Amino acid sequence: MNNSVLDKAQQLREAVRHFYRNEMPAGLRDKSHRHQVLDKQDYLQWMQLLDQKGWAVGHWPKEHGGQEWSLLERFVFEDELARLGCPWVIPFGVKYVGPVIYTFGSDEQKRRFLPGIVKTEEFWAQGYSEPNAGSDLAGLRTRAIRDGDDYVVNGQKVWTTYAQWADWLFCLVRTSTEGKPQSGISFLLIDMRSKGVTVKPISTMDGYHHVNEVWLEDVRVPAAHLVGEEGAGWTYAKFLLKNERTAGAIVGQARHVLDRLTLYARETQVNGEPLINQPLMRNRIGEFELRFLALEVASYDAVMAMLEERDNGGEASLVKIRGTELYQEVTDALLDAMGEAAMVFDPAALHTADGLPPLGPQDTGGILKEHFYNRANTIFGGSSEVQRNIIAKVVLGL
């Protein structure tokens, strides 16, 4: 491999660390470190900070404001942010719909939407899943019928993250019921202020509002907001999925929580001894370290394979399965280690920016919320089962 790719990725990692230590506003850093709930303002501030560094769309082509990062740089960037415990880089604009628009959109769409995505001046949400189209996304039924210069859209989306903040929804709709299910799907950009759009919150066990139902009733969408060709939505959706794949954050997140567990075990005394000296705890952390090592080197190989275009289609699944499952088990172990402190859950306290963390030493306060939310890590973005199916079918040819 060309050394300059590695060097550049390493430089980016160091720049991210430097930024975190020296430039990240303390309020945001602490809130994120405590896993408190970030509101829309926090995310706007965060995404705009990244934009000022040129990082929000670092992976985009130069002509649209990016830096043409290599896949490795993208990976390292996300990995390092997550290791440090930074806020989530909300992907819907910069990672998902932006590249679809600059690759398949009209010139008018590029002019209209890309600047707002780069600067996060407009919030996007992803309208894919429906009550009956989860793992089987191609089973989606939301119907769009052409009527003059508009499409008239009827249907229901579900699990739409941050739809309550969104200005726009990129949405998979059915424009034809003929042929294979995949072939009648189109990719529409829907203004959330349109008449007939209703957002209803879904409450979840992590105690804060992030997912929604989005009801679409006779919503008129200008045909100019169709991306690419009618009926080609599935191709764009798959393209988008590919962009979802280099998920460095999955690795970084596992590292972050493993560091927290280790710190917790070092600094917590049980019967006059650090918890980490107890054989069971030592062994457990050791096992996690070993699994993390395997995850880290295998992820790196996976990225290199994609970068050098010798990938076999199973790389992203490896990172997703191993990373999310390790992450979940490490938070389980951290909560176990916290014992009674992890029995108290106060969702209200998760919202107070400068309040004390709701529980326990080491700012482990919001770890319960994080743990609850991250049960979904193995469900969304291609569930662990779907990922295993991909390996079985695509790689092993079973």
Next chain:
Amino acid sequence: MTTDLETIGMLRDSLERYAADNYAFNDRLGMLKDSSGYNEKVWNDLAEFGFLTLRLPEDMDGLDGDANSVGALMEVVGKYLMQEPFLISGILSTTLVARLGDAGQRERLLQGLGSGQMLFSCSLEHADDCLLEDNRLSGRLDLVIHGDAAHGFLVAVRTGAGEIKLGLVNASAPGVQRNPCRLLDGRGAARVVLDNAEVELLDTPADGLSIEQHIDLLVDEANAALCAEACGMIDALLNTTNDYLKVRTQFGRPLATNQALQHRMADLYLLRQEAFALTRAAERAISQPAAERSRIVSGARAYISQAARKVANEAVQMHGGLGITEELNVSHFYRRIMLLNNLLGGRDQHFSRFVESSLGAA
């Protein structure tokens, strides 16, 4: 003292019927809004049934039930995710008073506890966090489940001479400060700070056991009861998930037709069977000598903690996005199981105790 199977079946059925009528999932969601995290009316009904005297001998107006009969009710408690302090006040506190109190104390306290008018919480695991001097107690009781609502706290404390005593602190006495909080399953609790609070000792152990031995025995009984509660939840989660896989269709067929999921369900079923068998064994072990008793009880808890966690994780996963929502019982079971796994000793603590009593100390 063993309760016959017929009586146990009747006890279970009566609570099951009551819960089916009054404690359906949506009823419970409403009750979660109650300030104490449990429902007064239900609590009174449980007292009416006599359940709060289940473990008391007949000469104390009890039903004279054994550990097995407690387990039968606890399974139902788990299945319906009941929030009331049945175990903590109705079984544990009541039995502590019965076995350690003198005649006057029993006379004074048991009637109120048995009728549900009086509610006690316990702090039995932090004997070294408090200081006992001249019938005054100072220190902290870190997390007392139902401590927000309790009228009294039963506190185990180690004296200067290294002896364990059991004290009763009136929750509204001077020097008692309680900071209420909510547990992750919605039940109430409190962090209690005692500053020279007056304490009444329960210092008349029955049956020739020491106070410490009595407390150990009762904690083991409570642990066996928690195993039964976990079984109720494991069973409910397994059934719910099984039903869901049959009705949820993706890729044109029910999820249940995927052999990958069938095998996982089969594994969960094995865990269920083992959990029930271990719970029965733990209940039987309550009448065994202390060493064997604690080996089996802690072994059961260690195994069942892990089994319950596995079942809860799998149930959430197989429900997809629905698994993490408030509107479905799955996430509520998930939370109660997390909580349970930290009550009266976590998995590691029980596992270590099991290893030590199986192999002898290293």
